[in-house]
Amino acid sequence: MIKLIDLTKDFKTTLAVNRLSLDVAAGEIYGFIGPNGAGKTTTIRMMGGIIEPTGGKILIGGIDVSRDPVGAKKIIGFVPDRPFLYEKLTGMEFMKFIADLYRLDLRAFSRRSLELLEQFALLPWKDEIIEAYSHGMKQRLIIAAALLHDPRVMIIDEPMVGLDPEAVRMVRDILKGLASQNVTIFVSTHTLSLAEDLCDRIGVIHKGTLLAQGTVAELNLAAKTGEARLEEVFLTLVREA
Amino acid sequence: MSQTVWTLLRPRLLSARSGLKPDARGTNRARLALFGLIGSVFWGGAFAVFYRVLTYFQNVQDFGDILAMKLMSMMVVTFFTLLLFSGIINSLSHLYLSRDLSLVHSLPVSVGDAFLSRWLGSTFDSSWMVAAFSLPVFLSYGLVYQAGLAYYPIVLCAVFFLCLLASATGSLLVLLGAAVLPAGKIRTLFVILGVGLALLLVLVLRMIRPEQLVNPDSFASAVLYLNSMQALDWPWLPTTWITDTVRLALKKEWGLSLFNLALSASCFFSLMFFTRTAAGFLYFRGFSRAQTTAKRLFTPVKFHGYGWESLLNFLSRPARAFAVKEIRSFFRDSTQWPQLFLICALIVVYLYNFSVLPLDKSPMKTIYLQNVFSFLNVGLAAFVLSAIAARFVFPAVSMEGEAFWIIQSAPVSMRTFLWIKYFLYYIPLLVLSELLIIASNFLLGVTPFMMFLSTVTIFFLVPAIVGLAVGLGARYPNFKSENPALSATSFGGVLFMLLSFGLIALVIMLEAGPVYRIFMSRMHGHAFSLPQILWFILSFCLALFLCIFAVFYPMSQGEKNLLKR
Numbered sequence: 001m002i003k004l005i006d007l008t009k010d011f012k013t014t015l016a017v018n019r020l021s022l023d024v025a026a027g028e029i030y031g032f033i034g035p036n037g038a039g040k041t042t043t044i045r046m047m048g049g050i051i052e053p054t055g056g057k058i059l060i061g062g063i064d065v066s067r068d069p070v071g072a073k074k075i076i077g078f079v080p081d082r083p084f085l086y087e088k089l090t091g092m093e094f095m096k097f098i099a100d101l102y103r104l105d106l107r108a109f110s111r112r113s114l115e116l117l118e119q120f121a122l123l124p125w126k127d128e129i130i131e132a133y134s135h136g137m138k139q140r141l142i143i144a145a146a147l148l149h150d151p152r153v154m155i156i157d158e159p160m161v162g163l164d165p166e167a168v169r170m171v172r173d174i175l176k177g178l179a180s181q182n183v184t185i186f187v188s189t190h191t192l193s194l195a196e197d198l199c200d201r202i203g204v205i206h207k208g209t210l211l212a213q214g215t216v217a218e219l220n221l222a223a224k225t226g227e228a229r230l231e232e233v234f235l236t237l238v239r240e241a
Numbered sequence: 242m243s244q245t246v247w248t249l250l251r252p253r254l255l256s257a258r259s260g261l262k263p264d265a266r267g268t269n270r271a272r273l274a275l276f277g278l279i280g281s282v283f284w285g286g287a288f289a290v291f292y293r294v295l296t297y298f299q300n301v302q303d304f305g306d307i308l309a310m311k312l313m314s315m316m317v318v319t320f321f322t323l324l325l326f327s328g329i330i331n332s333l334s335h336l337y338l339s340r341d342l343s344l345v346h347s348l349p350v351s352v353g354d355a356f357l358s359r360w361l362g363s364t365f366d367s368s369w370m371v372a373a374f375s376l377p378v379f380l381s382y383g384l385v386y387q388a389g390l391a392y393y394p395i396v397l398c399a400v401f402f403l404c405l406l407a408s409a410t411g412s413l414l415v416l417l418g419a420a421v422l423p424a425g426k427i428r429t430l431f432v433i434l435g436v437g438l439a440l441l442l443v444l445v446l447r448m449i450r451p452e453q454l455v456n457p458d459s460f461a462s463a464v465l466y467l468n469s470m471q472a473l474d475w476p477w478l479p480t481t482w483i484t485d486t487v488r489l490a491l492k493k494e495w496g497l498s499l500f501n502l503a504l505s506a507s508c509f510f511s512l513m514f515f516t517r518t519a520a521g522f523l524y525f526r527g528f529s530r531a532q533t534t535a536k537r538l539f540t541p542v543k544f545h546g547y548g549w550e551s552l553l554n555f556l557s558r559p560a561r562a563f564a565v566k567e568i569r570s571f572f573r574d575s576t577q578w579p580q581l582f583l584i585c586a587l588i589v590v591y592l593y594n595f596s597v598l599p600l601d602k603s604p605m606k607t608i609y610l611q612n613v614f615s616f617l618n619v620g621l622a623a624f625v626l627s628a629i630a631a632r633f634v635f636p637a638v639s640m641e642g643e644a645f646w647i648i649q650s651a652p653v654s655m656r657t658f659l660w661i662k663y664f665l666y667y668i669p670l671l672v673l674s675e676l677l678i679i680a681s682n683f684l685l686g687v688t689p690f691m692m693f694l695s696t697v698t699i700f701f702l703v704p705a706i707v708g709l710a711v712g713l714g715a716r717y718p719n720f721k722s723e724n725p726a727l728s729a730t731s732f733g734g735v736l737f738m739l740l741s742f743g744l745i746a747l748v749i750m751l752e753a754g755p756v757y758r759i760f761m762s763r764m765h766g767h768a769f770s771l772p773q774i775l776w777f778i779l780s781f782c783l784a785l786f787l788c789i790f791a792v793f794y795p796m797s798q799g800e801k802n803l804l805k806r
């Protein structure tokens with residue numbers, strides 16, 4: 001469902017992503033981990049069609065993001081690492097804005113938006129201006145809006161930042177539920193326990209290069225760390241790179 | 242002043258220094274050179290105009306000096322008014338709304354020090370431009386009236402205290418306003434300020450009644466006129482002390498001049514004492530209250546369950562989504578309101594002035610003048626439109642701010658996004674410009690040909706100016722700015738103004754020749770020769786081409802830049 005082929009992003013002063021290739025199957029949850037500045041967010045922003053790669057290809061559901069960005073975006077639900085929104089709109093108005101951009105059926109929108117706002121515990125604040133929302137509420141609103149058009153692929157950058165423990169559990173359960181419905185999830189995170197618990201496979205990126213990928217057991221093999229937890233595997237892989 | 246205040250000001254000074262350093266792409270240098278050039282042209286222009294006017298006044302027997310001093314008094318009042326309004330807006334922003342205030346108030350500094358550092362920043366921001374452009378005015382007075390050397394330092398001190406007085410008054414008003422207004426309504430100060438500014442502008446301009454100057458019948462006698470000009474300004478106003486400081490220094494009455502300067506200085510120090518004392522009691526309380534979410538000023542009414550959004554149902558869904566978002570964001574942001582009121586006031590003044598133009602008092606033929614004014618009116622309306630576009634259309638892309646990722650990740654192409662933005666501004670600005678042109682032409686009573694020509698010219702200039710504004714706004718966006726509306730004064734904003742003014746001037750110049758020929762031939766009943774007809778066609782086609790080019794080229798450049806981000 002997701003295919004990255006020799007993906008490269010060169011900012012002239014920094015080679016952020018260097019010939020990155022990977023495949024993610026439909027219904028799979030793929031974790032993307034790496035130290036700060038490793039190239040995670042750049043990769044995710046290229047996949048979401050937000051920045052252009054300087055080389056390589058991104059295929060989402062078989063659609064080349066460079067050739068048909070609009071077509072690819074129709075099947076993607078994108079969640080950035082920082083919850084910047086239109087602060088002067090209310091939560092419900094923002095959902096309607098997204099529904100109009102994705103040309104969703106209006107009757108389905110009414111039902112679905114209320115359902116999602118309730119699921120993300122935002123229903124009591126739906127008519128409040130976003131400016132008044134806390135960081136966590138904004139993050140939840142972004143995730144709710146990303147799910148509004150029933151995407152086939154979710155691309156999520158740091159989903160748990162700013163969320164309270166209850167919301168973390170809720171988001172984790174929602175992502176697992178989506179994967180069981182064959183939605184592909186590509187998630188970048190620093191929360192290694194979450195990656196370990198949630199993801200089917202994990203890719204470790206460092207200095208723009210994919211160091212290793214696979215299940216936690218496969219990563220242990222690659223790092224020669226026996227049956228260690230993901231944290232130790234990660235630190236070993238990065239240290240030795 | 243305590244060390245803490247300097248420490249609090251240091252980040253600002255360091256940021257300014259970084260902004261002056263040359264960057265890798267040389268953009269900073271280009272920006273500085275452009276701003277330096279434009280500033281010098283304006284500065285030199287202001288000096289030349291005042292020097293010329295004052296030299297002329299000096300040659301007018303009896304009246305000259307009185308007129309020059311009256312002009313000085315008016316200039317000081319104008320500078321003070323500008324400084325006061327700018328001081329209120331800057332104080333509100335620096336003291337209550339800036340993003341870095343949370344950090345400042347979390348630091349172990351006293352409320353007094355925090356207030357003083359913010360006030361100093363606000364004073365600089367609100368004053369530097371007025372101060373810089375007041376200097377050529379006073380310099381020309383000094384040179385024309387051959388003032389002594391001591392005049393110049395005294396003028397500098399007078400301008401300095403004028404700025405401080407206005408800023409201290411503005412801050413005190415904001416402190417009191419923030420304490421009186423209910424929490425969440427502090428931003429309403431912007432709206433109050435906007436209404437006040439608009440009313441003041443209309444009142445002042447109508448009280449001056451400049452059209453009377455060309456109508457000698459309105460003055461009963463020269464003595465009456467002289468008396469009105471010589472009427473003393475109110476002696477309790479700081480502006481009177483500042484005017485007297487400069488006026489008396491000009492006459493080399495140093496003692497009295499310094500006395501007035503001392504009056505201004507003592508007034509400032511007393512005012513600052515009150516302001517700082519008030520800040521000790523009110524500032525932190527007001528700041529805490531300002532942290533509440535801004536309350537909406539009004540809730541739009543719905544008619545049979547339909548809101549105003551239903552009026553946009555004819556648009557495609559993404560276009561409607563953008564339009565609704567844009568309109569809501571705009572009207573819920575009260576910082577936009579003062580300028581909106583100001584524009585309304587300017588339009589009223591603009592049209593009213595056309596209605597009172599004393600064309601029949603002129604020695605030239607009225608029909609000729611009516612049509613000349615009508616033609617010049619096209620350029621004037623287009624310049625007004627450029628200024629509105631610089632303030633509202635150029636920052637439209639930057640207004641997306643950090644939320645621009647929503648557009649980038651949405652299934653809408655960048656081209657569609659930009660064209661939706663374009664039409665969102667094009668339609669209202671076209672309606673506004675055409676109304677302005679048609680109304681002023683009616684007031685002038687122009688010929689049908691001039692009515693047709695001016696409405697058609699503005700019909701093609703509006704899309705060009707909007708295209709230039711949206712395109713350059715996308716070419717030079719600033720998504721990280723705390724106040725994207727300020728991008729009108731950025732490199733891209735200034736470039737837009739220059740190109741827009743250039744375009745208007747070119748179109749007007751291309752049309753001027755043929756229009757004059759056509760108009761004269763109609764008056765005298767001459768026919769056109771073939772070369773003349775070819776010249777007309779070529780000129781109008783070139784003007785049309787320029788307008789079309791100004792729509793599409795900047796838009797494509799803007800799109801390319803946004804896609805590269």
